[in-house]
Amino acid sequence: MAFSKDLLSGLIFAAFGLAGIAMGWSFDPGTAREMGSGYFPRLLSWGILALGLVITARGLAATHGDKIEALHxxxxxxxxxxxxxxxxxxxxxxxxxxxxxxxxxxxxxxxxxxxxxxxxxxxxxxxxxxxxxxxxxxxxxxxxxx
Amino acid sequence: METAHNLLLGFSVALSGTNLLFCFIGALLGTLIGVLPGIGPLATVAMLLPVTFQLDPTAALVMLAGIYYGAQYGGSTTAILVNLPGESSSVITCLDGYQMARQGRAGSALAIAALGSLFAGCVSTLVIALFSAPLTALAQQFRPADYCGLMTFGLVAAVILARGSPLKAVAMVMLGLLLGLVGTDVNSGTTRYIMKMESLADGIGFVGVAMGLFGLAEIIKNLEEREHQRAVMAKIERLWPTLQDMKDSWRPVLRGTAVGSFLGVLPGGGALLSSFAAYTLEKRVSRTPERFGRGAIEGVASAESANNAGAQTSFIPLLTLGIPSNALIALMAGAMMMHGITPGPQVMTRNPDVYWGLIASMWIGNLMLVVINLPLIGVWVSLLKVPYRLLYLGITMFCCIGAYSLNNSVFDIQVAAVFAVLGYIFIKLDCEPAPLILGFILGPLLEENLRRAMLLSQGDWSVFVTQPISATFLLLSLVLAALIVVPNVRKTREAAFVAD
Known part of the structure; x- marks a missing residue:
């Protein structure tokens, strides 16, 4: 099956989110009151992952997705x-x-x-x-x- | 009185021989690069930043202001002559400007665009001078939570103004924020996401990011098209607008300036929003709205003056609050920081000569544009005739050396290469990169203010809705976000971007 723009961009965002979570695993998150170096990155990474998955799902659900133009x-x-x-x-x-x-x-x-x-x-x-x-x-x- | 005094100080700085020269060079270079097809104001400013690195801060800012206006105006010239908007802010100019050009009225369109911009520039300089002091005073009341609210509003606006799916734009903003965090965390001193590369300890160089996303990725995209597929240029028959043109234009210029000055101040506002709103307004009040899109000079006059007014007043949030409200201003903020000036309310008190010099040079930059552009239109036209297969070689060279010259490090060239790859993928997937760069610049600022806000509130998240300023911005963000769901607005937004 052909990848639509939505599907592929969703997967890319999800990959960025996962990478953010994995690479930031060791950062100290701290607490909401005293945020460590990992708090905000973790928040963002999960957010990107979630959005990526939603976009991917939308790409899968669309019956006639906008196909990616030929790559040069x-x-x-x-x-x-x-x-x-x-x-x-x-x-x-x-x-x-x-x-x-x-x-x-x-x-x-x-x-x-x-x-x-x-x-x-x-x-x-x-x-x-x-x-x-x-x-x-x-x-x-x-x-x-x- | 004090404003007059301050403006005098500004003009005495800006009118000094060397600064005047740098302003002129900046406007000239900005127009020169901005005219090149396929290069928008963002790419132009990114590419020309390195030229200012060697200068002292005031001269550098003055030159940057020149580059900034030159880039905007150069983009309009290309929009009118070859119907190629370098960036979304000149899309609106294309609508009627190119139609006028096809009717042989390119000269009128270009002259009205220049004169309208000059007028808008004069007014909005005054607006900045008058309002920046009270706004700075207001800014002193801002607490960390309020800054978070303000930045959220700006980011939401960036999402709405991006073309394509809003969901993707949100993801781009967040990715930008995350990329902005790469490097050393100022609070704990630990490094984040540097993948064992020491060069990343100071963060990803933003010139490399901008060059890759806006310069190099665009070139790769443009190279996919064969030459004969590119637009053909219209002929210029006469340069000066007729008396009738002037009569038709002065009201749209006034309205455009008012709309632009106002919308530019809003976080997330700026050239695009302003020109779009002014054009829509002009079409509404016109007795012959059917002429719009078929070469109505009112359309060019209002869009261009609003564009310029908005471009100028969008400096206000940066200068008074230290928050860049759109991607282009974010680049300017980065440039200021490189010269050791952290944009914010303290600039006005600590470096009044820099501050007022910048404001005065905005006005001078606008004047320069008219001085440069009316006589040099012939030059720009011949430049537009240079085939792209020759132009892109030079542009590539400037991008590569420019990325290097940020820190004199070859590492930044590889950063540019990585972001060129990313940028190209984003273009192919219809993800607009402008929200990403805004997020990238705001990332560290947002984290810092979020931290402080939560520390002050002892970990209580409700602080964002109990403090009035923050609550207002968050409410406005919600309203903006809700707008996109309303079918009517959604249709208009889609229609506005179809022109690209």
Whole structure:
């Protein structure tokens, strides 16, 4: 059977609620009068779990649930991969190389990308970023590999 | 008298050469990014926050005010020219603005939007100046339970204003509150939900959250569409509105300003609620309501002036009570805290130059918008012609470096990546992320006040209904929540969001 939006979002909320309860198990709840570090998180987590279950139930009950639109894996996967790699590389390979990697992945994420354009605008943006963020704002990130 | 004196102080701060410059740059950058299709005011402000990190607090706030108005106005420009509302607050502008543009009257619509906004900005600056002192005095009476009531009201309003199912919006609010608690608990000193990551001890960096949810997730969604599916831009034939346009507009501008100034003050209010209410009012009082939605300049004039008035007066709860009333203001609150200014009643007494400087720069920011936008409309138009396949590369870069520059830590880039994934899933599942970010900012505040309230009442929950201020807010929240169940209101709300 197909997952409707309600069903899936309900399950996701319920999972967040469960995670909140499980990970917050060891927090001291205290009492209502003197709330410990666990009181409010626990209250919220149970609330999220309950809401998640209600939304899930509604999704199950609906006969013609609003189906989730087709996922486009390409923009999603390439964009996320590019961002994560940029974060991993920045302090080791420096701004220039990590930006070029980012543009390579981001460029591949778009259906309409033309390689020449990506290369040219990527290079221009990199120069711009070096001038503005390293020389201008003096952010403490390396330009080249360290 | 005192107000005049204070405003003078404000203007002397705001009009200093450097602050004026920063206000100008802020408004320019805000419009520049805000004009880009698919980027709403929230994403714009989130993206431009890092630019202000290096400045001293006053200059940074002045620049942020410029960015804030620029972002709103840029969004309206895109709404009018290409029918792409960056955020729900410009949806209403789309209704008539784009129709006017299609009839070749884009110039009139843009000019009226700018002039109406300027007028609304002037009035609402005065409103803030006049009312913030008495409201601050009132705020001194607020006890912890009252703050809880107020925040509850704001969160309920955020739920009502979100599109899609209210149940999901409630869940988003609570998830936001929970995410806001990640990090060190100030009371006990223990860390919560940090999953053994030291970088999370100070909490999840909110710039990373905002970039991921509003910047990067939006890009991924936009990349799903092929280029030819995107909207086509209308031509601009003449820039200046005709005399008839002016005649038609001045009353709607006045009414819009009044509605906006009032609704902006309410917690949960702000640009969206204001423009929606003003538009509805205008349609009611019009002798020719059938013209609305087909290019009625009254619709643009009222929505835009209300939008701007509301955007401005929604600073009041933040400045007087320290409570951000909507997601955008929550971002501004986060930015202020990063500059070492905790928003709240103490700002006015402790940093009067910052406080009144900010208010004066709001007015100047509005003026800047007109100065920048009327001559530069041609530039924005050509910017809108740049294909998205080139634009998003730059936007992605700004988001990534912006996330890094918050704490100069690569960890925040990964935070942005995680929230981009979450944001994308939320978009796919019709869960609007704006309530989440409001909850995220309010999480620690709500917990702290809940704790104090319960400590003071010795664990007695009835304190929330026995204290008059708190009881009033909770009652209002109930009324709001009940509204959504009333079939009529529900239908209107659904109809209002169908336009998206």
């Amino acid at each position: 894996l390409r923009p999603f996967a390439f964009m996320i991969a590019g961002i994560v790699l940029f974060g991993l590389l920045l302090e080791r390979a420096g701004l220039v190389i990590s930006l070029l990697v980012l543009f390579g992945f981001a460029g591949a994420a778009c259906y309409d990308s033309r390689w020449k354009e990506v290369v040219i605008s990527g290079l221009l943006l990199t120069v711009f970023a070096v001038l503005v963020f390293i020389y201008g704002l003096e952010l403490p990130m390396p330009m080249w590999p360290v």
